[in-house]
Amino acid sequence: MSALLTDLYQLTMLQAYHDRGMRGTAAFEFFVRAMPKRRNFLMAAGLEQALEYLESLRFTEEEIAWLAGCGRFTRGFVESLAALRFTGDVAAVPEGTPFFPNEPVLRVVAPLPEAQLVETRIINLLQFQVMIASKAARVRLAAPGTLLVDFGLRRAHGAEAGLLSARASYLAGLDGTSNVQAGMRWGIPLYGTMAHSYIQAHDGELGAFENFARSQPAASTILLDTYDTEAAARTLVPLAHRLAREGIAVGAVRIDSGDLGALARSVRRILDGGGLGAVKIFASGNLDEHRVREFVAGGAPIDGFGVGTRMNTSADEPYLECVYKLQEYDGLPRRKRSEGKATWPGRKQVVRSFDEKNRMAGDLLTTADAVPAGQGLLQDVMRNGRRLEAPPPLDAVRRRAQAELARLPEPLRSLSAAPAYPVAVADSLRALAEEVDSRTAAD
Amino acid sequence: MSALLTDLYQLTMLQAYHDRGMRGTAAFEFFVRAMPKRRNFLMAAGLEQALEYLESLRFTEEEIAWLAGCGRFTRGFVESLAALRFTGDVAAVPEGTPFFPNEPVLRVVAPLPEAQLVETRIINLLQFQVMIASKAARVRLAAPGTLLVDFGLRRAHGAEAGLLSARASYLAGLDGTSNVQAGMRWGIPLYGTMAHSYIQAHDGELGAFENFARSQPAASTILLDTYDTEAAARTLVPLAHRLAREGIAVGAVRIDSGDLGALARSVRRILDGGGLGAVKIFASGNLDEHRVREFVAGGAPIDGFGVGTRMNTSADEPYLECVYKLQEYDGLPRRKRSEGKATWPGRKQVVRSFDEKNRMAGDLLTTADAVPAGQGLLQDVMRNGRRLEAPPPLDAVRRRAQAELARLPEPLRSLSAAPAYPVAVADSLRALAEEVDSRTAAD
Numbered sequence: 001m002s003a004l005l006t007d008l009y010q011l012t013m014l015q016a017y018h019d020r021g022m023r024g025t026a027a028f029e030f031f032v033r034a035m036p037k038r039r040n041f042l043m044a045a046g047l048e049q050a051l052e053y054l055e056s057l058r059f060t061e062e063e064i065a066w067l068a069g070c071g072r073f074t075r076g077f078v079e080s081l082a083a084l085r086f087t088g089d090v091a092a093v094p095e096g097t098p099f100f101p102n103e104p105v106l107r108v109v110a111p112l113p114e115a116q117l118v119e120t121r122i123i124n125l126l127q128f129q130v131m132i133a134s135k136a137a138r139v140r141l142a143a144p145g146t147l148l149v150d151f152g153l154r155r156a157h158g159a160e161a162g163l164l165s166a167r168a169s170y171l172a173g174l175d176g177t178s179n180v181q182a183g184m185r186w187g188i189p190l191y192g193t194m195a196h197s198y199i200q201a202h203d204g205e206l207g208a209f210e211n212f213a214r215s216q217p218a219a220s221t222i223l224l225d226t227y228d229t230e231a232a233a234r235t236l237v238p239l240a241h242r243l244a245r246e247g248i249a250v251g252a253v254r255i256d257s258g259d260l261g262a263l264a265r266s267v268r269r270i271l272d273g274g275g276l277g278a279v280k281i282f283a284s285g286n287l288d289e290h291r292v293r294e295f296v297a298g299g300a301p302i303d304g305f306g307v308g309t310r311m312n313t314s315a316d317e318p319y320l321e322c323v324y325k326l327q328e329y330d331g332l333p334r335r336k337r338s339e340g341k342a343t344w345p346g347r348k349q350v351v352r353s354f355d356e357k358n359r360m361a362g363d364l365l366t367t368a369d370a371v372p373a374g375q376g377l378l379q380d381v382m383r384n385g386r387r388l389e390a391p392p393p394l395d396a397v398r399r400r401a402q403a404e405l406a407r408l409p410e411p412l413r414s415l416s417a418a419p420a421y422p423v424a425v426a427d428s429l430r431a432l433a434e435e436v437d438s439r440t441a442a443d
Numbered sequence: 444m445s446a447l448l449t450d451l452y453q454l455t456m457l458q459a460y461h462d463r464g465m466r467g468t469a470a471f472e473f474f475v476r477a478m479p480k481r482r483n484f485l486m487a488a489g490l491e492q493a494l495e496y497l498e499s500l501r502f503t504e505e506e507i508a509w510l511a512g513c514g515r516f517t518r519g520f521v522e523s524l525a526a527l528r529f530t531g532d533v534a535a536v537p538e539g540t541p542f543f544p545n546e547p548v549l550r551v552v553a554p555l556p557e558a559q560l561v562e563t564r565i566i567n568l569l570q571f572q573v574m575i576a577s578k579a580a581r582v583r584l585a586a587p588g589t590l591l592v593d594f595g596l597r598r599a600h601g602a603e604a605g606l607l608s609a610r611a612s613y614l615a616g617l618d619g620t621s622n623v624q625a626g627m628r629w630g631i632p633l634y635g636t637m638a639h640s641y642i643q644a645h646d647g648e649l650g651a652f653e654n655f656a657r658s659q660p661a662a663s664t665i666l667l668d669t670y671d672t673e674a675a676a677r678t679l680v681p682l683a684h685r686l687a688r689e690g691i692a693v694g695a696v697r698i699d700s701g702d703l704g705a706l707a708r709s710v711r712r713i714l715d716g717g718g719l720g721a722v723k724i725f726a727s728g729n730l731d732e733h734r735v736r737e738f739v740a741g742g743a744p745i746d747g748f749g750v751g752t753r754m755n756t757s758a759d760e761p762y763l764e765c766v767y768k769l770q771e772y773d774g775l776p777r778r779k780r781s782e783g784k785a786t787w788p789g790r791k792q793v794v795r796s797f798d799e800k801n802r803m804a805g806d807l808l809t810t811a812d813a814v815p816a817g818q819g820l821l822q823d824v825m826r827n828g829r830r831l832e833a834p835p836p837l838d839a840v841r842r843r844a845q846a847e848l849a850r851l852p853e854p855l856r857s858l859s860a861a862p863a864y865p866v867a868v869a870d871s872l873r874a875l876a877e878e879v880d881s882r883t884a885a886d
Contacts, residue, residue, distance in 0.1 A: 005602055007594070007621040008635025016637075016658035022644065066627050112644060119638070123597040124605060151450070154566040155762045158603030159448055162567060165600075178450040184509050192451025194459075195562070197769035200777040201465065201555060204883070215459035225781045227883065258782035309762045318761040319598045319752045326640035334643040338668045339701035440647070440670065 003059045003084075004066075006120040011073065011081075014113045018077045024330035026112040027347050028119065029104035030126055031325075036317035040412040041098040041421065043137050043401065044105050045168045046129030048095065048391045051382055053121055054086040054108075086114050090382035093350070096133075096171060096401030097377060098408060100423050103350045103365060105130070107378060112329065119324045127322045128161065132168035135289075135314045137405060139307055140173030141413050142293035147304030149191040150177040151284055152312025165312040171397050173405065174307070186394045191306075193221035193254045193282065200226065205235050209250075213243050219251030221282060224267065229255055233267045237274030252280040252303070260285065261300040268301040282306065288315070289415055333436050344429055345436045349376035360407050366426035446502045446527075447509075449563040454516065454524075457556045461520040467773035469555040470790050471562065472547035473569055474768075479760035483855040484541040484864065486580050486844065487548050488611045489572030491538065491834045494825055496564055497529040497551075529557050533825035536793070539576075539614060539844030540820060541851060543866050546793045546808060548573070550821060555772065562767045570765045571604065575611035578732075578757045580848060582750055583616030584856050585736035590747030592634040593620040594727055595755025608755040614840050616848065617750070629837045634749075636664035636697045636725065643669065648678050652693075656686050662694030664725060667710065672698055676710045680717030695723040695746070703728065704743040711744040725749065731758070732858055776879050787872055788879045792819035803850050809869035 017023070032042060059067070059081050068078045088110020093099055106126060108115045139148060150169045153162035166182035176189035183190040194212055202208035205226065213220045224232040233253065240250045253271070255263050260283045271279050283295070284306030292305050309315065325343050326334055333346035347368035355361040368376070381388055392400075411418035460466070475485055502510070502524050511521045531553020536542055549569060551558045582591060593612045596605035609625035619632035626633040637655055645651035648670065656663045667675040676696065683693045696714070698706050703726045714722050726738070727749030735748050752758065768786050769777055776789035790811035798804040811819070824831055835843075854861035 004624040008633045019658045157600035160601030181447040190451045196779045200769045201772045215462045313761040318756045329644045336639045
């Protein structure tokens with residue numbers, strides 16, 4: 001990604017740091033300020049892309065030439081940008097881990113200009129995947145054991161949102177995606193059926209169904225709702241038997257409009273009555289965790305759901321109040337005290353407790369130096385600009401996320417609002433905040 | 444953009460078309476089904492990126508190898524994909540034009556496989572820019588003549604969303620962006636100030652302000668709300684005078700938290716009382732068209748606004764009910780009749796009427812062949828896969844959008860819900876729909 005995918009003020013500040021030779025070590029932390037109203041927990045995601053970005057950060061010759069000619073920066077500063085690489089350390093909460101407001105998810109410790117420059121893209125990458133993983137985890141919790149597929153590429157906000165929402169939703173527990181690029185890049189299982197246009201391009205549904213089934217002889221999925229869903233199901237029954245005699249299997253049908261629950265029932269009756277009990281029913285169209293839960297709770301005979309727009313845009317909570325804040329510079333803890341936006345200073349760590357059933361029982365937000373190595377949620381993942389380990393396979397992250405979801409307190413697993421999960425602030429951290437305030441109060 | 448940034452079902456359908464030799468001419472149209480509750484009009488945007496995508500569409504060798512090895516497709520079909528280019532025609536509504544539900548914004552006429560394959564990305568590109576331009580136009584209408592800057596990159600949904608929302612919001616009337624890449628790519632004016640971290644990295648505000656002002660001697664913008672906004676303003680007054688004697692100008696201050704209106708008033712008093720009447724006040728933080736309108740209506744002494752997250756995610760309406768539907772194949776008009784999702788068949792055109800004051804008075808949705816060339820909103824923009832003209836400069840599109848906004852009926856320019864703009868359906872189109880239904884009713 002272009003190093004210029006950043007806010008101008010990062011470069012303006014870097015020019016000022018350059019002018020004053022301010023290259024001391026800075027510690028920035030990324031965290032979410034407040035739990036969105038319609039969420040009970042957040043899920044860490046996007047770390048892999050953030051580390052890729054840091055490892056590959058550099059300005060191209062073309063970008064350097066543009067910066068040199070734009071009239072805003074000194075020559076010496078632009079030359080320093082040409083040589084800029086990320087040389088810092090990163091600690092982070094592993095992807096797939098639930099977390100809560102004010103808990104740092106990622107900490108960057110680097111020379112001030114490097115740590116500052118990356119703010120915009122770090123937020124841009126982490127907010128989006130955290131938001132989608134947190135939403136998709138709810139979809140998973142709404143329908144345990146049911147096939148759930150990401151269908152949201154088309155209405156995701158651009159190409160990268162489509163790609164990363166396929167990753168984040170799979171990570172959080174969905175079973176696959178329709179996004180072919182995501183399948184190629186991460187090996188996410190791919191699912192696809194047919195569109196209404198395929199039916200419409202034929203003179204009748206019978207011919208369309210037959211051509212499609214012959215083209216996908218192992219297991220096709222036939223779309224029923226282009227004209228009349230029940231009539232289409234009745235058209236399919238004799239065709240499926242005729243094709244079966246040639247070894248061609250219709251695996252499933254899809255319903256994409258109307259009253260999905262009622263139509264699934266009538267289609268199930270038609271298929272079962274016609275001896276097609278093995279043909280599955282797949283539903284899509286404006287679904288989210290609430291609608292999926294309704295169908296599951298109501299016993300609708302739906303074997304799988306395609307979940308799209310509302311998940312890939314996190315439509316009920318389309319952004320997180322997340323920030324990346326300077327917490328230490330040149331050996332001194334720092335914080336802002338802006339009205340309603342004050343932060344906890346210094347390098348922090350999160351210690352999680354579990355009850356006797358291995359369920360999460362509460363977190364402690366404390367100073368990093370108070371926690372023995374390995375006992376906090378944040379783990380060292382990058383040193384001197386290089387990752388300490390290769391990224392784990394996405395399937396391993398997904399399994400981890402499922403195990404973590406199983407440890408959530410039961411009320412947090414509900415789709416309804418639950419009481420806030422307890423996150424205590426350590427006395428040492430409160431003391432540090434007071435110390436910082438007394439130091440910066442007088443100017 | 445990768446040709447694999449598409450839904451699997453496009454490729455599955457293309458395999459089936461390939462098997463049956465279905466390469467007849469198809470006409471697909473992109474449109475929005477319903478006006479979002481919190482919008483009175485939509486604005487066309489994203490055409491340039493859609494055309495770029497179509498012109499450059501091709502599968503890379505790596506992608507072809509992956510497709511050949513994935514076990515889903517025949518060798519002959521994958522070979523045909525290696526040679527696939529977009530060879531069709533496109534007609535579209537120019538960027539910056541207001542439009543309404545059911546009105547086609549873009550029409551693709553091409554051999555069926557080409558027109559089908561591009562569905563996912565066409566929707567992905569057009570929905571996002573239309574959504575952002577439609578939101579940003581409201582922000583512009585809320586504060587005519589006031590400086591408005593896009594600050595939303597960090598919480599946009601990924602890199603492309605950040606880039607394209609800078610473009611779409613500028614197109615719709617904002618004055619600039621903080622997004623440096625968007626500035627480099629499209630020449631959008633760039634704005635930037637400083638972050639709280641800059642202040643925090645210094646031991647006190649006085650030193651931070653002075654260093655920054657010296658680094659940006661022509662006109663710096665000083666952030667006031669890191670600790671105490673009014674105290675910071677009082678710190679700035681003597682400093683600004685001292686620096687002025689060296690020829691260093693403080694251009695503006697920024698307030699990013701707290702009661703922005705009240706703080707702007709007290710800061711204005713402090714600055715004016717200190718002889719800094721020329722220093723402007725810039726406000727940011729959770730703004731949208733409603734909050735901007737409030738400040739403007741209340742006479743808050745704010746000279747410019749940074750509008751971010753809520754605009755770049757279109758947070759109150761984070762997706763559009765938009766589709767790309769097959770309307771004609773092999774010379775025959777088509778439509779789907781799915782419950783609640785029926786479409787108007789055939790190639791269509793939109794004819795717009797104006798009243799004596801040159802305000803928009805109503806649209807007619809009709810069959811394309813009923814409209815003389817040049818009299819409909821959709822204009823030919825691509826033939827045989829090549830653009831007919833170079834894309835217009837973004838500034839020209841922006842001027843066009845402002846002129847178009849001035850022609851909106853007054854109620855539609857309001858931030859409150861207005862009665863729907865009249866879009867009549869021509870009798871010829873209704874007759875065509877009946878004809879299509881009677882043809883496809885019997886199977």
